[in-house]
Amino acid sequence: MRRVVELPRAYRLLNHGPTVLVSAAHAGRRNIMAASWSMALDFAPPKVAVVIDKSTYTRGLVEASGSFALNVPCRAQAAATLAVGGSSGRDLPADEDKFAAFGLQSFAGSVLDVPLLEGCVAWLECRVLDEPHNQQRYDLFIGEVVAAWADTRVFADGRWITDPALDPALRTIHYVAGGQFFATGEAFDTQAAPPLRG
Numbered sequence: 001m002r003r004v005v006e007l008p009r010a011y012r013l014l015n016h017g018p019t020v021l022v023s024a025a026h027a028g029r030r031n032i033m034a035a036s037w038s039m040a041l042d043f044a045p046p047k048v049a050v051v052i053d054k055s056t057y058t059r060g061l062v063e064a065s066g067s068f069a070l071n072v073p074c075r076a077q078a079a080a081t082l083a084v085g086g087s088s089g090r091d092l093p094a095d096e097d098k099f100a101a102f103g104l105q106s107f108a109g110s111v112l113d114v115p116l117l118e119g120c121v122a123w124l125e126c127r128v129l130d131e132p133h134n135q136q137r138y139d140l141f142i143g144e145v146v147a148a149w150a151d152t153r154v155f156a157d158g159r160w161i162t163d164p165a166l167d168p169a170l171r172t173i174h175y176v177a178g179g180q181f182f183a184t185g186e187a188f189d190t191q192a193a194p195p196l197r198g
């Protein structure tokens with residue numbers, strides 16, 4: 001089940017550094033790509049940063065619509081992550097998109113006109129905060145998170161569920177290269193070490 005994540009806690013969906021899928025739509029076209037280079041940027045209002053290369057089809061949709069979504073895929077979606085990260089929506093016929101091409105189901109954003117991918121474990125709807133220099137020079141987009149959602153099987157009451165019995169297929173994923181990922185591993189709680197003196 002999907003449940004709203006309160007915006008001041010939205011950063012927790014990304015703080016552990018999962019690979020995400022960037023989705024966007026404009027003028028009847030929609031698309032989705034993989035992105036390893038994304039991060040939370042602020043608590044409230046929550047912001048995110050993501051690199052969207054100039055070569056990508058997604059980039060044009062993000063620039064034209066001023067919106068994107070970060071979808072957080074799980075291990076069950078690793079192959080789909082590689083698929084949407086290794087092909088371009090630009091190469092598809094006008095009546096097809098990557099969702100259809102790879103058999104991916106989507107649902108509509110609650111606030112923004114962004115397609116969200118079914119089967120992910122968290123979703124952040126983001127409005128672009130225009131920073132032309134960063135976008136042009138570093139392909140770096142900053143977005144304000146205006147709505148966030150999570151699958152209650154893995155994230156509830158503002159925390160990732162760390163029960164070892166959790167289905168491993170629901171773990172988030174971290175890309176390295178060459179088709180290799182890490183799945184999010186063991187969680188543990190600790191307290192700050194005391195200072196050496198004083």
Ligand SMILES: Cc1cc2nc3c(=O)[nH]c(=O)nc-3n(C[C@H](O)[C@H](O)[C@H](O)COP(=O)(O)O)c2cc1C
Binds near residue numbers: 037053056059084175
């Ligand atoms: C796991 C993975 C992570 C990626 N991370 C990024 C990223 O952070 N930024 C980026 O611009 N491209 C990244 N890419 C490449 C894009 O996903 C790729 O260029 C994609 O084909 C763009 O699709 P599009 O042209 O349909 O928008 C990544 C690819 C993979 C497989």
